[in-house]
Amino acid sequence: MGGRKRTMAPSDLCDPELVPTHTTVAARSVAAWVQRHYGLAVEHCALIRRGLNDNYALRVAGGARHVARLYTLRPRGPFNVEFETALLAHLQGRGVGVAASVDTAAGSSHVRLQCPEGERALALFHHVDGAVPDALDEFAATGEALARLHAAARDYAGPPSLYPLDGHGMAGRTLAWLRAYPGLDARVLASYESLIDALLDELAAAEPMLTRVLCHGDTHGFNNHVVADDAGGKRAVFFDFDDAGPGFLAYDLGVMPWSYLFRKGLRETEDTLQERWAHYLAGYRAAGGVVTDADLxxxxxxxxxxxxxxxxxxxxxxxxxxxxxAPEDWLRKQIEVMAAWQKLDLHPARTDTAAGPPV
Structure with missing residues (x-):
């Protein structure tokens, strides 16, 4: 009756059938890890969002702001962090506006941490002020920054990307995952198989004429901020290079119009998209970027x-x-969506790009 109550250990509470697939780590844990491995006194840490990776906003002693990224175990394979951080250092050294990474106290680009689902990488990046592009001149500034990024990356010679943006990286893996989708209707899967085969044939035919670049890979307008410089001009700074790799200029340029077609749908008029695209492309060309007719x-x-x-x-x-x-009814509709996009007209003849962004 009077014996001490036994305190249960965490292992007693864990069902042996429990298999974790993803851990959302508490912000205080990330703050402690940053303090331990980077030697920074963290005053504030908060989860920004969970997505392809988990990102946390930090403020350290002295007021400096950073973003900590806890890389998620992605189905594509190992982390690409060695390439990403080396590329960022190269671009920063060439004067390109990027959110470069911060080395650990031991001089490494990142640390590996054990989570219940497996080992994950943690890297720390500088915070980027500003906001996502909205005004037309901000889309032009984004295009200019992308052109400078592509030019500066030409002589990158660091660790290679594990994930080139080729036919397999853009569509081949998707088909494999669709085939593993539980209970997917055979007709839907067959439609995707036919579509992907046709697109990869089209890519193979066009490939010899296309411009190749080292792509950012995710230039959808929400991975760069636009800030005003001391002279009142606007410049764009890119971040989140986890999907960077060698690929095609037309892909890196096309992600922005795709983003607004996908995210905004019918809420965006065609004229609005065309205006943004015209300024974006004109900005790219104004900074020396060359876009061929084949790319367009x-x-x-x-x-x-x-x-x-x-x-x-x-x-x-x-x-x-x-x-x-990605519910099955949504997957079925995307076949029709992509069929409509085959008729998109994004030719610069809609505006005069010779004199810079239209006014």
């Missing part, structure tokens, strides 16, 4: 391939995000 003609192809890449990220993470991220 391939934009509808790459907008569809981008959509398949994005769709694949959802169907490849059913264990983490669930089927609601």
């Amino acid at each position: 003609a391939a934009l509808p192809l790459f907008i569809q391939l981008r959509h398949l890449w994005n769709l694949g990220e959802a169907v490849g993470r059913l264990h983490h995000w669930g089927t609601s991220a």
